[in-house]
Amino acid sequence: MSGIKHKAYDVYRWFDRRLGLAKPITEAAEHPIPASSASWWYVFGSAATVILVLQVMTGILLALVYTPTARDAWNSLNFLNHGLTLGWFLRAMHGWGSDFMIAIVLIHMSQVFMFGAYKYPRELTWIIGVFLLLMTLGMAFTGQVLRFDQDAYWGLGIGASIMGRVPIIGGWLVHLVLGGPDIGATTVSRFFALHVFVIPGILIGLVGLHVWMVLRLGINEWPMPGRLVRKSTYVREYEAQIHKDGVPFVPDAAWKDATFAAAIMLAIIACALIFGPIGPTGPPDPTIIQTAPKPDVPFLWIFALFALLPPKLETPLILIAPVVAILVMLALPLYAGEGEKHWSRRPVAVLMLMVVAVSIGIFTRLGATAPWSPVMNGWSADPVQPQYLKGRTPLERQGALVFQNMQCRNCHALGGLGGQRGPDLDGVATRMTESQLIRQVLQGSGNMPAYGNSLSPSQTTALVKFLSTMEGYQPQAQNDANRLLAHGVSPPRDKSQDTAK
Amino acid sequence: MENPLDKMMPEALKQPSQHTRRKFLFKVALLVNGAVGAVLAVPVLGYVLGPVFRKQNGENFWVPTGNLQQFPPGQTRLAQFRDPNGTPADGQTRNLPCWVRNIDGKRFQVFAINCAHMDCPVHWFPQSKLFLCPCHGGVYYQDGSVAAGPPPRGLYEYRYKIVGDQLMIWAGELPTLSTEARLRRPGNSPCLG
Numbered sequence A: 001m002s003g004i005k006h007k008a009y010d011v012y013r014w015f016d017r018r019l020g021l022a023k024p025i026t027e028a029a030e031h032p033i034p035a036s037s038a039s040w041w042y043v044f045g046s047a048a049t050v051i052l053v054l055q056v057m058t059g060i061l062l063a064l065v066y067t068p069t070a071r072d073a074w075n076s077l078n079f080l081n082h083g084l085t086l087g088w089f090l091r092a093m094h095g096w097g098s099d100f101m102i103a104i105v106l107i108h109m110s111q112v113f114m115f116g117a118y119k120y121p122r123e124l125t126w127i128i129g130v131f132l133l134l135m136t137l138g139m140a141f142t143g144q145v146l147r148f149d150q151d152a153y154w155g156l157g158i159g160a161s162i163m164g165r166v167p168i169i170g171g172w173l174v175h176l177v178l179g180g181p182d183i184g185a186t187t188v189s190r191f192f193a194l195h196v197f198v199i200p201g202i203l204i205g206l207v208g209l210h211v212w213m214v215l216r217l218g219i220n221e222w223p224m225p226g227r228l229v230r231k232s233t234y235v236r237e238y239e240a241q242i243h244k245d246g247v248p249f250v251p252d253a254a255w256k257d258a259t260f261a262a263a264i265m266l267a268i269i270a271c272a273l274i275f276g277p278i279g280p281t282g283p284p285d286p287t288i289i290q291t292a293p294k295p296d297v298p299f300l301w302i303f304a305l306f307a308l309l310p311p312k313l314e315t316p317l318i319l320i321a322p323v324v325a326i327l328v329m330l331a332l333p334l335y336a337g338e339g340e341k342h343w344s345r346r347p348v349a350v351l352m353l354m355v356v357a358v359s360i361g362i363f364t365r366l367g368a369t370a371p372w373s374p375v376m377n378g379w380s381a382d383p384v385q386p387q388y389l390k391g392r393t394p395l396e397r398q399g400a401l402v403f404q405n406m407q408c409r410n411c412h413a414l415g416g417l418g419g420q421r422g423p424d425l426d427g428v429a430t431r432m433t434e435s436q437l438i439r440q441v442l443q444g445s446g447n448m449p450a451y452g453n454s455l456s457p458s459q460t461t462a463l464v465k466f467l468s469t470m471e472g473y474q475p476q477a478q479n480d481a482n483r484l485l486a487h488g489v490s491p492p493r494d495k496s497q498d499t500a501k
Numbered sequence B: 001m002e003n004p005l006d007k008m009m010p011e012a013l014k015q016p017s018q019h020t021r022r023k024f025l026f027k028v029a030l031l032v033n034g035a036v037g038a039v040l041a042v043p044v045l046g047y048v049l050g051p052v053f054r055k056q057n058g059e060n061f062w063v064p065t066g067n068l069q070q071f072p073p074g075q076t077r078l079a080q081f082r083d084p085n086g087t088p089a090d091g092q093t094r095n096l097p098c099w100v101r102n103i104d105g106k107r108f109q110v111f112a113i114n115c116a117h118m119d120c121p122v123h124w125f126p127q128s129k130l131f132l133c134p135c136h137g138g139v140y141y142q143d144g145s146v147a148a149g150p151p152p153r154g155l156y157e158y159r160y161k162i163v164g165d166q167l168m169i170w171a172g173e174l175p176t177l178s179t180e181a182r183l184r185r186p187g188n189s190p191c192l193g
């Protein structure tokens, strides 16, 4: 036995005399860290690196089969899902790996922010981390495009339209992003090049720098309230602390990193097995317009913002806010490179993080439900429930028909069914008088179009009569007055009649 | 005072070395490489930015969207056309939809499928005479003007002309706020029936 051991050691020596890597690797692995930093709070960075390895490996395996053309991409995804042994599992791992990657990177970033680990001398580590976040999001977006289905197709349209809002060079940017004047073969191949060569290359290079700096500058010590970071004294204090209670990274901290990474991998495998691969949805055929495009989870909050921002502010906010946000993140360690690290002494930082996290959470939730989107088949799919027809006059029932046929249901719910773009109409009669209803229907306002052109006076009367039965009738006299009014109100002019002359 | 971070620096970087002839030659060699790089950058940039500055030849961008009989007067119908920039590798993305409104049998409006807000596909509802957008609830009237919601302008329109019994449109550009102007570029004046 010892003979084999000896032989193995000889082989190892042969290689290491030539490579000379054993010493630096051992030194790096055993570099001393503050005992307090061998903590479960410090495992997210290494977990993100492990997921990166997973993504590279599954990505290469998928590239063996995936065909990066607009014509064949969708078919090759379906072939991976259904025609190839365990192809679905690799797609699932890659897809869920991407979602976990973003989550872990965000948690890592929040932890570093909360622990003040971006302060002197680790400013550049943070700045490179910001670029790593951007690259990760870039991978998620380009990956979503490579899953070239209906959502990807219209998602590209959304991307292009945002580029198109840039002043002066917008048109050029649209062509640059799409690889031509519209979405097609050159679009998919350029997103493939970005997703497979360009961004991963940058990502791996930056991860190398990031890890190198972590080794060189040491892992951040556990923050203590009142222990301030000063450029003049920090390095000496850090070294003194390491001298006093330093422990080697391997194994004292590394066992936690490794355990957590394994747990995360198991979680990704579980998601892949239980939920399966993500998409593809319908084929990327633009002539199939029965679709409500939606981006992947990491971008849902942005999707929600597009619906909720006031239209006037939209373009400036879409174009300026991301730039400002990135600049603020980049400038953070330069502006706040010294001082208190402990969260209990940094209430503004804690509050900021909470506000950002809660807002992104809320907007993601809103983006997932998209209450502002009309339900395109609401008018044909959800009938008026019987309780709204019982005991109604023929005219009012006629109004219920108008209500359905004019697609009101697509935006307004009755009895909980229908769109949520506009208010529920169950109690509308308690909020609005008949004349207000007529005015609203004919002239619209805000998010409601004017129906003056598509409703005849009799339809309007019937519709408003029906709506007036929604919780409570009004005095007969006022109804009569309103009926007169309904015939007197002139609908707004049809603009096409003017321009077409 | 010495910066504590300096102590990890390699010794060679701390003291400036002497000027020698070899050092001078090395600098010259670097300069030559820089020049080669600059020369190489021209074709590389030209290749990368090619799609941005590609010239478009006007005549090829008239494409048929269908027979006039498909578009009864007073109605708005979904039509299809082939992307004039298309290649076989485009697959399904080469067929594009648009909405054709026949105003009165003589005059037409051809709307892009793309919402002016964020390019989602708008749907026409003939009963209420509205286009609804599934993404953020943009609404347009039958003439393409904004009725409600976030769109900053009316629906994009293609130029059209009638050749024989075919309705032709001038296409070849994904309409966005800054590229839609190309659809209206002066060239052949649209022949109104």
Ligand code: FES
Pocket: B115, B116, B117, B118, B119, B120, B133, B134, B135, B136, B137, B138, B149, B150, B151
């Ligand atoms: S894309 Fe149509 S409303 Fe936003």
